[in-house]
Every structure is written in C-alpha cells, then in structure tokens.
C-alpha cells in the first residue's frame with residue numbers, strides 16, 4: 001500500500017471548554033476522495049481549519065506529504081500543496097475569471113520586482129507557463145465562455161466553479177472542498193459532481209469533502225467519516241456508513257434509529 005498523503009492522528013481542539021475536535025484520527029490515500037459528514041456543530045469546519053493552519057490543535061499530529069503541519073501558518077501550508085475552497089465564495093468579484101485563476105498561481109510566481117519590470121528572461125517564461133496552466137483549467141472546468149467576465153456578474157454555480165479553478169491553479173497535492181454544492185440548484189450540483197470526479201480520476205488529486213448533501217457524498221466518496229460532537233462515529237465505505245446505527249441516530253434521533261434498523 002502506498003503512503004497516505006495525509007495522516008490526522010488523535011487531534012484535539014477545544015474552545016473554552018467546547019471540544020470541537022475530540023481525539024479525531026483518519027488517513028487520506030494518495031488518490032482518495034474522503035468525505036466528512038455530521039450534523040451542524042459536529043466539528044467538520046474545525047478539522048479544515050486545523051488542516052489549513054487557521055487553528056492550532058492542543059494535541060495530536062497532522063502529517064501532510066511527510067511534513068508535520070502543527071504550528072505552521074496557513075501560507076506555508078498552502079505552499080506545501082494544500083488548497084481549499086470555502087463555504088462562502090471568496091473571489092475578487094471585480095476581477096475577471098482569468099485574473100482570479102492567475103491569483104491561484106501566486107505561489108508559483110517566483111520572479112522578483114526587478115525582473116518583473118524588465119519583463120525578460122525567467123519572468124516572461126514563468127508568465128507563459130502560468131498562463132498555460134490557467135488555460136488548461138479554463139478548458140477542464142468548461143469556463144471558456146466566461147473567461148473575460150468579472151466574476152461578480154456570473155451565475156452562482158459558475159462562481160463556485162471559478163473558486164474550484166483557483167484552488168486547482170495551485171496544482172495542489174490535496175484539495176479541501178468545504179460544502180461545494182451548498183446553495184446550488186440540481187443542474188449546478190450535477191455539474192459540480194462531475195468535475196469533482198474528474199479531478200480525482202483525470203488529475204489524480206486526492207480530496208477531502210465536507211458536505212451536507214448526503215446523496216452527493218454517498219455517490220462520490222471512496223470513504224466517509226461520520227462525526228458527532230467532535231468525535232468520529234464510524235469511518236468506512238458509503239454503504240457501511242449509511243447502515244451504521246450510530247449514524248442514523250445522530251441524524252434522525254433515537255426513535256427513528258429503532259424504526260429504520262428494525
């Protein structure tokens with residue numbers, strides 16, 4: 001078996017007595033689509049915030065591609081190859097699709113101000129290479145017709161796609177998707193599902209998906225970790241998680257659990 005890209009090992013994070021993440025452990029394989037589900041307040045966003053360096057856990061290890069992340073600031077973690085999309089769109093709404101995607105390349109733009117002004121040599125080569133990566137993403141996410149539009153004028157589903165594109169522009173080794181279909185209609189959701197599968201199968205990028213749309217999670221994920229009150233209830237295939245009595249109880253309450261499983 002190949003090394004996991006991510007090891008999350010016995011992680012604890014509390015806020016003034018609230019145990020947001022309470023001894024959580026999981027691993028994500030090199031080409032895996034791993035989903036985290038759970039009711040509101042279960043600790044899903046807190047896990048993303050620990051992964052991306054926004055919160056420092058009080059205990060535990062987070063090892064990404066062989067590097068220990070605990071204590072590293074968000075920009076260092078991003079530069080190591082972890083990209084994230086957000087629940088609420090975080091794009092520059094006055095900039096075009098292409099310019100927003102180019103901003104995703106900033107970790108890869110290495111030239112300093114003098115060579116950038118001179119606009120020769122390495123700076124020019126890097127600009128061309130970065131443009132090529134961005135053009136590939138425009139094709140991949142079918143954004144061609146929107147490329148020169150300011151993002152703020154685009155339909156919601158397309159804006160979410162641009163945000164995904166900006167994360168892909170980082171050429172990440174792991175992609176964190178925070179509720180990618182929240183607020184989308186059926187057609188937009190189906191489009192997003194297709195792109196997520198293509199990212200795993202064609203670009204070979206592993207992903208962690210946090211999502212409340214259970215149908216989507218169960219259709220897409222290789223494995224699912226279900227949480228409640230900061231603690232994992234079960235981790236397994238979508239079939240195993242759906243059949244788990246603890247999961248049914250967490251979502252539907254004790255009475256339904258008896259009805260569903262009896």
Ligand SMILES: Nc1ncnc2c1ncn2[C@@H]1O[C@H](COP(=O)(O)OP(=O)(O)OP(=O)(O)O)[C@@H](O)[C@H]1O
Pocket residue numbers: 015018019020038039040041042043044045046047
């Ligand atoms: N910055 C914070 N300060 C205090 N408490 C926090 C903070 N962030 C999260 N919490 C608490 O930690 C717990 C887990 O919250 P978290 O946002 O991780 O849950 P979630 O599963 O992402 O929920 P949702 O599905 O609603 O986004 C909650 O009780 C929440 O109130």
